[in-house]
Amino acid sequence: MSKTIFITGASRGFGKLWAEAFLKRGDKVVATARNLETLNDLVIEYGDSILPIQLDVNNREACFEAIKTAKQHFGTIDVLINNAGYGLFGAIEETSEQEARAQIETNVFGLLWITQAVIPVMRAQGHGHIIQISSILGLVTLPVLGLYNASKFAVEGLSETLATEVKGFGINVTLIEPNGFATDWAGASATHTQGMPEYDGVKAAFQAGLTEDSFGVPEATSAAVIKLVDTANPPLRLFLGKVGLPFVKQVYAQRLASWEEWQDVANAAHGK
Template sequence: MSKTILITGASRGFGKLWAEAFLKRGDKVAATARNLEALDDLVATYGDAILPIQLDVNDRGQSFAAVQKAKAHFGTLDVVINNAGFGLFGSIEETSEAEARAQIETNVFGLLWVTQAVLPIFREQGHGHIIQLSSILGITTLPLLGVYNASKFAVEGLSETLHQEVKQFGINVTMIEPNGFATDWAGASATHTQHLPVYDGVRAAFNEATSQEGTFGDPNATSAAVLKLVDSENPPLRLFLGKHALPFAKQAYEERLDTWQKWDEVAVAAHGA
């Protein structure tokens, strides 16, 4: 049975790949982008099955209007994928106020506005699936991506809470947590701070680590996983994409548990009588 899917940030990267995967199998897609020309090829191929919607997710009013437009056009919405976002590269000390605010505005508030817009529709229907693009960097971190890490940690906290609140309405929530993939997330889509030379050593180590062969996955290989997720009757709250994510997460959580256990006596004493 075909589904109706709204996906933000559909002009490139995962968003465009997944939009086309849905269209190829006969789903209907409301695809949002800042630049609608980037969707012309999909419109030419799939015609009325795709509804391009111009959207800057940072604008709450636009986000609500886009969701309503998609619902009015197709008559229903089954899935919303909050994919819009970008990466900010630079140390925390280097990051300007404008850069930090722009990162959080898009990656957190943009996702929040679209989520809020679709919830009344899903509640009224008694079903729906909200898929949030998080990251392996939403549960652990890398240097030089501090504010990006923070934005994805925020997505994790928001989405886990949302899951607890809306499961009573028949609404599913899933966080997709990719490891690195060879999209333009770290290229044309990224923002970079002005460099302070004191962090050149950290940058060199980061660049060496991320230049290793096999570090980045093939974005085209993700579509099958996303289709399976959307079709699942009992979708998970979290889904890793890529072979590096689980080992990275295990290492991070083992280190955290070890630290918490070592300091547990202090923690318990701090509780008081």
């Protein structure tokens, strides 16, 4: 049976790839973008199966209106994929107030507004699946992506909590955590701080650590996302790509070792 999928940030990258994959198999897709012209090819090919909606997720009122429009048009919203977001590259010291606020506004609050808007629809239906596009950088960090790391850590905490709150309504929550993929996330979609020479060495080391094998093939993710949407009991977290799990296991082993080393101090701080 076909589903109705609501996807934010569908103008390019994962959002557009997945929108087309769902349309190809006969699902209905609500695709949001700031520039609707980027969706013209999908509209021409799939006609009434796609509902394009112009949306800036930073506008909370517009997010609620978009969900309302989608519900009225297709009658249901089975799956929400919160994909809108971007990367801010630059050292933390370099980051301006405007850059920091804009990063959190889009990646955290934009996701929150759409999530809040869709919950009443899914609760009334008695079913739904909210898929939040996080990152392995919501679990571990890399230098010169501090504000992006922070935004995805926030998405992780918000969504893990959400899962416990809405499970009883028949709503599932999944965090998708991709490693790097060869989309334009680090290109046209990204923003960069004004560089300081003090961080040239850090940035050079970061770039030197990247290899061709670090980045997955974006088109290969569609089958995984379709399988996720179709499973009856979806996981809370799903890595995309082969880099994420080894990286996270290495970092978490180091964290556990550090916590164990300081456990006597932690116990003493309990006071009884």
